[in-house]
Amino acid sequence: MSYLQPLTRLRGAAATTLHQLRPVQAPFLRLSLLKRPYSSSTSSNGQTRDQKQRQSRFKPSDRLSGRTCMITGATSGIGYAIADRFLQEGVEKIILVGRSKQRLADAAARLGEFPEGVETGNGSDEILATRAPEEDQQEYTGIGLSEDRRVSFFVGDVSESGSWVRELEEKMKDVDILVNAAGISTTNILARTDPDAISHTLRTNLEGTILTSRALLRAAIRSRSKNRNSNTEIPSRCIINISSLLAHKGGTGAVSYAASKAGVLGLTRSLAVEAATSLRGVFIRSNAIVPGYIDTPMIANFSDAEKTSLKDEIPLGRFGDPQEVADAAVFLAQNEYANNCILNLDGGLSAI
Numbered sequence: 206m207s208y209l210q211p212l213t214r215l216r217g218a219a220a221t222t223l224h225q226l227r228p229v230q231a232p233f234l235r236l237s238l239l240k241r242p243y244s245s246s247t248s249s250n251g252q253t254r255d256q257k258q259r260q261s262r263f264k265p266s267d268r269l270s271g272r273t274c275m276i277t278g279a280t281s282g283i284g285y286a287i288a289d290r291f292l293q294e295g296v297e298k299i300i301l302v303g304r305s306k307q308r309l310a311d312a313a314a315r316l317g318e319f320p321e322g323v324e325t326g327n328g329s330d331e332i333l334a335t336r337a338p339e340e341d342q343q344e345y346t347g348i349g350l351s352e353d354r355r356v357s358f359f360v361g362d363v364s365e366s367g368s369w370v371r372e373l374e375e376k377m378k379d380v381d382i383l384v385n386a387a388g389i390s391t392t393n394i395l396a397r398t399d400p401d402a403i404s405h406t407l408r409t410n411l412e413g414t415i416l417t418s419r420a421l422l423r424a425a426i427r428s429r430s431k432n433r434n435s436n437t438e439i440p441s442r443c444i445i446n447i448s449s450l451l452a453h454k455g456g457t458g459a460v461s462y463a464a465s466k467a468g469v470l471g472l473t474r475s476l477a478v479e480a481a482t483s484l485r486g487v488f489i490r491s492n493a494i495v496p497g498y499i500d501t502p503m504i505a506n507f508s509d510a511e512k513t514s515l516k517d518e519i520p521l522g523r524f525g526d527p528q529e530v531a532d533a534a535v536f537l538a539q540n541e542y543a544n545n546c547i548l549n550l551d552g553g554l555s556a557i
C-alpha cells in the first residue's frame with residue numbers, strides 16, 4: 206500500500222496541512238492510498254522494472270533464510286517495499302494481507318511470483334481464477350498462492366479483522382515476522398471530522414494492529430513446542446509496527462490519525478514487556494518504525510512548490526525512500542536483541 210504519513214508543517218497557529226487524502230467512506234476502507242494504478246514495465250528478457258532494480262541494488266542474502274513473514278497493507282508503498290526486500294534477504298514465505306484481491310494479485314505479480322492467472326481458494330475449495338473486477342472484491346476473504354508457494358495473499362480488511370480472527374490465527378501458525386503496515390487517514394480539522402471517519406481510522410490503524418498482534422500471540426502459544434529451547438537456538442518471533450512521526454509531533458488536520466499512531470507505539474512498548482512476562486516458552490519481540498516523509502506514489506500528487514517547501518524543512522533536504530524503511534525492517538527482523546526498539550526514519554525532521 207502506498208503509505209504516506211500525513212505530516213504537517215509545524216509553525217504554531219499558522220500550521221497548514223500540505224496534502225489532501227481522500228476521506229474514509231463507510232462501510233468499506235481502502236488500505237491503499239494509491240490514486241493511480243502501478244505500472245510495471247517489462248524488459249526484453251522478461252524482467253519487471255522492480256526485479257531489475259532489486260537485482261542492481263541489493264546482493265542476495267540469507268539473513269532471514271527460512272522465515273515466514275506476514276505483511277498487512279502490502280500492495281504498495283512501504284509495505285510492498287518491505288515484502289520486496291525480505292524476499293532478497295532469504296525469507297522463505299511471504300503472506301500479503303489487504304482488502305483488495307486485485308491489488309494483492311498485482312503486488313504479487315510485481316514481486317515476480319504470479320502469472321496472469323492466480324490460484325485462489327476460499328476454505329478447502331481451490332479454484333483457478335483471473336484477477337477479479339474491483340467491485341467484486343469487497344466481500345471476498347480467502348487465500349491466493351503462487352505456483353512455488355513462496356508468496357501468498359490473504360484478502361481481508363484489518364479494520365474488521367475481529368470478524369475473521371480465526372482464519373487469521375490459522376494463517377499465523379507458521380509466521381515468524383508480522384509487519385503491520387496497513388493504515389488510512391482523512392485530512393480535516395477535528396471539529397469538522399465525521400465521527401465515522403474517526404472510528405474507521407482508529408479501527409484500521411490501531412485496533413487492526415492490536416488484533417493482528419493478538420492473532421500472532423495466540424498462534425505462537427499454540428505452537429510453543431517449537432520454542433521449547435532457548436531463543437538463542439530458535440529465533441524469536443517478531444512484530445514490526447509502522448507508526449508515524451505524528452505520534453511524536455503535533456500538527457493540524459490529522460488528530461485521529463496521530464492518536465492512532467501514538468497508540469501503536471504504546472502497543473509496541475507494552476507488548477514487549479507483556480510477551481516476556483506472561484508467555485512461557487514463547488519469545489516475541491515487539492518493535493516499531495516511525496517514518497517521516499517517504500517517497501511513495503502519493504508524493505506525486507504534491508505540487509513542485511509543496512515538495513520544495515517540505516524538503517527545506519527536512520535537515521537532509523530530501524524525502525526518504527521506501528527501501529530505506531525496508532532496511533530498518535530487515536534490521537529489526539534479524540536482530541535478536543532488538544526489542545522495544547523504536548526507529549525514527551525522518552531525515553532529522555523530528556529534531557525541529
